[in-house]
Amino acid sequence: EMIYRGRYYNGSRKSLVEAAQAAMSEYRFQHVLRVEEMAVALAEKWGVDTEKASVAALTHDYAKERSDADFLAKIAEKQLDPDLVNWGNNVWHGIVGAEMVKDELGIENEDILTAIRQHTTGAPYMTTLSQIIYMADYIESGRDFPGVEEVRTLAFEDLAASVGWQTGHTLAYLIEKQVPVYPGTLLTYNAWSVK
Ligand code: GDP
Ligand code: FE
Ligand code: FE
Ligand code: FE
Numbered sequence: 001e002m003i004y005r006g007r008y009y010n011g012s013r014k015s016l017v018e019a020a021q022a023a024m025s026e027y028r029f030q031h032v033l034r035v036e037e038m039a040v041a042l043a044e045k046w047g048v049d050t051e052k053a054s055v056a057a058l059t060h061d062y063a064k065e066r067s068d069a070d071f072l073a074k075i076a077e078k079q080l081d082p083d084l085v086n087w088g089n090n091v092w093h094g095i096v097g098a099e100m101v102k103d104e105l106g107i108e109n110e111d112i113l114t115a116i117r118q119h120t121t122g123a124p125y126m127t128t129l130s131q132i133i134y135m136a137d138y139i140e141s142g143r144d145f146p147g148v149e150e151v152r153t154l155a156f157e158d159l160a161a162s163v164g165w166q167t168g169h170t171l172a173y174l175i176e177k178q179v180p181v182y183p184g185t186l187l188t189y190n191a192w193s194v195k
Contacts, residue, residue, distance in 0.1 A: 063097030
């Protein structure tokens with residue numbers, strides 16, 4: 001189990017795990033622990049600071065179970081993009097949730113906050129850390145969907161190709177379900193999935 005050197009979070013890994021656990025249901029907490037395990041493995045593979053990957057993974061869904069009212073209040077307080085009010089939990093919990101991680105957990109590292117912001121929709125430019133969190137969320141050991149084994153392998157062979165794979169499949173899924181696609185998701189698709 002990883003020993004934090006206190007560069008990104010003012011406390012031990014155990015205290016951050018406890019903060020995550022207190023913020024969500026048991027089933028989502030177990031997902032978060034699996035994302036951390038996958039993110040650390042990807043960080044080792046791709047030469048990213050494993051402590052940074054651990055902190056980002058443990059906090060990526062910190063806000064997922066917060067109320068709509070909490071998100072709308074934070075959008076106003078932080079004067080975030082006014083269009084955000086037209087979206088919902090799926091889009092808010094990363095983009096707005098990063099502000100809650102910053103304000104409530106005191107995590108200020110911009111690479112980590114950006115990885116949290118980008119974990120659902122991606123972005124046209126993503127750091128290796130952002131790509132790792134985006135992929136670890138998708139391929140953690142509890143995920144089961146057609147192609148999951150292939151994309152797990154791909155993430156360790158060609159990280160950018162795996163980002164493109166996820167983005168294409170997620171967009172197809174959203175279209176199939178006929179749910180609104182966040183503009184950022186389309187920008188990610190154009191940047192990472194189009195050949
Ligand atoms: P989770 O928080 O671990 O469940 O995973 P994510 O944060 O990656 O995704 C949360 C949900 O948002 C998933 O059901 C995605 O399919 C969905 N999602 C991803 N992109 C978009 C989008 O552009 N629009 C909408 N409406 N939902 C999206
Ligand atoms: Fe999420
Ligand atoms: Fe995701
Ligand atoms: Fe998640």
